[in-house]
Amino acid sequence: MQSVKFRLNGNPVTLKTDPTRRFLDVLREDLSHTGPKEGCGEGECGACAVLIDGHITNSCILPLGNVDGRDVMTIEGYRETERYRVLEEAYIAEGAVQCGICIPGMIIASESLLHHNPSPTDDEIRIGLSGNLCRCTGYNMIIRAIKRAAERGKGLW
Amino acid sequence: MVSHAIPKTYAEALEILKDGTHRVVAGGTDMMVRNRAWAGLPPAFDKPLLFAFNLPELKYVRVDEKAIYIGSMTDLETLLHHEDTPSLLREVIGEMASPAIRYVSTLAGNIVNASPAADSLLALYALDAQIVLESVEGKRVLPIEKMILGPGKTVLDHDEIIAEIRMPKSSFTHTAFRKVGGRRADAITKVGFIGCAVVDDGIIRDLRLIFNAVAPTLVRVKSVEALHIGHAIEDVLDDIETITHHYAEHINPIDDQRSNRAYRKETALELARHFIKTLQ
Numbered sequence: 001m002q003s004v005k006f007r008l009n010g011n012p013v014t015l016k017t018d019p020t021r022r023f024l025d026v027l028r029e030d031l032s033h034t035g036p037k038e039g040c041g042e043g044e045c046g047a048c049a050v051l052i053d054g055h056i057t058n059s060c061i062l063p064l065g066n067v068d069g070r071d072v073m074t075i076e077g078y079r080e081t082e083r084y085r086v087l088e089e090a091y092i093a094e095g096a097v098q099c100g101i102c103i104p105g106m107i108i109a110s111e112s113l114l115h116h117n118p119s120p121t122d123d124e125i126r127i128g129l130s131g132n133l134c135r136c137t138g139y140n141m142i143i144r145a146i147k148r149a150a151e152r153g154k155g156l157w
Numbered sequence: 158m159v160s161h162a163i164p165k166t167y168a169e170a171l172e173i174l175k176d177g178t179h180r181v182v183a184g185g186t187d188m189m190v191r192n193r194a195w196a197g198l199p200p201a202f203d204k205p206l207l208f209a210f211n212l213p214e215l216k217y218v219r220v221d222e223k224a225i226y227i228g229s230m231t232d233l234e235t236l237l238h239h240e241d242t243p244s245l246l247r248e249v250i251g252e253m254a255s256p257a258i259r260y261v262s263t264l265a266g267n268i269v270n271a272s273p274a275a276d277s278l279l280a281l282y283a284l285d286a287q288i289v290l291e292s293v294e295g296k297r298v299l300p301i302e303k304m305i306l307g308p309g310k311t312v313l314d315h316d317e318i319i320a321e322i323r324m325p326k327s328s329f330t331h332t333a334f335r336k337v338g339g340r341r342a343d344a345i346t347k348v349g350f351i352g353c354a355v356v357d358d359g360i361i362r363d364l365r366l367i368f369n370a371v372a373p374t375l376v377r378v379k380s381v382e383a384l385h386i387g388h389a390i391e392d393v394l395d396d397i398e399t400i401t402h403h404y405a406e407h408i409n410p411i412d413d414q415r416s417n418r419a420y421r422k423e424t425a426l427e428l429a430r431h432f433i434k435t436l437q
Contacts, residue, residue, distance in 0.1 A: 130342030131255025
């Protein structure tokens with residue numbers, strides 16, 4: 001069986017396993033990274049989101065074979081960054097976290113958005129979050145949190 | 158047993174495809190859902206897969222004075238932000254899925270998936286896209302409407318891969334795109350429409366009307382378009398109800414979980430009539 005090599009949160013990983021497996025299952029079961037969650041399992045809810053070369057991607061519909069040679073960051077690696085600390089403070093300050101299950105995906109979506117657009121408008125934030133469902137907050141607090149992070153973290157993105 | 162392949166180069170990929178044993182997967186966003194198994198089990202596929210999404214030779218956007226040339230593994234989010242992407246295609250991509258899906262979606266995947274409801278195909282039909290298919294035997298180039306036969310069915314041979322999508326440069330005085338879906342993001346289209354026209358001094362010089370989710374393939378009927386080209390817009394407007402008659406045999410939607418036949422048919426025709434009314 002062909003091996004798949006990639007970087008996970010900065011560390012090289014080599015796996016000999018079926019490359020058609022969902023990357024979400026590989027992360028959670030083989031690599032014990034349980035930050036990405038399974039919500040819908042078909043790319044609609046964003047709970048499984050991870051960063052691939054800095055871009056948000058749904059790991060539940062991503063075959064492992066497409067991760068070969070790429071740079072992956074999950075919430076476990078992202079939480080060690082200064083940008084994460086700015087987002088964490090903003091999410092807490094705006095009351096943007098309720099039950100929490102969508103939040104790893106929301107943080108990944110926030111990072112992907114701010115990385116490509118450091119000072120987004122409300123509409124651009126809504127587009128950036130359009131693949132992430134939250135059933136608690138009604139989104140407004142999350143949008144305010146991202147605006148706050150963009151202001152307080154100026155220069156980080 | 159033949160196993161899945163993750164080629165490092167395009168030449169290696171064509172060599173592996175030679176025997177017709179593998180199925181090419183691009184981003185995989187449709188295949189992974191369609192072939193989904195119970196939690197923890199790998200998805201079930203009828204053939205070993207060839208993972209093509211990361212092939213560097215197939216990720217490019219080039220332009221010259223005549224056309225735009227898009228490498229088949231270029232993702233839709235890249236196209237959305239690329240300055241050379243035709244504005245109509247950009248408008249359509251902006252309404253598709255979500256950023257997380259667009260980063261791993263490709264036009265080639267949309268073409269081979271051949272969904273009657275595919276949004277990107279509306280733009281490819283409207284812009285007269287040419288599809289470049291390649292195998293170790295060589296290349297062939299087909300217009301998009303010759304490429305797609307029905308839902309999930311294309312003329313792609315077992316040893317072929319889509320290499321490139323080409324669109325000739327075009328300009329219009331009027332364009333309209335309308336996707337009718339359940340929500341703004343991540344919605345599969347109930348019915349969709351693109352209209353493009355060139356109107357000069359009250360005369361219709363070019364007219365293209367494309368519909369999706371109303372038949373087994375997208376609908377573009379050049380013979381009906383030709384009936385209007387060369388005519389004064391006032392004359393076409395006087396006779397606008399005949400469009401229902403012209404498309405009667407072509408617009409033939411189904412009832413399904415997203416919508417129903419009657420709604421789709423009436424909406425598709427009304428979108429076309431409305432577009433023509435905006436041409437005056």
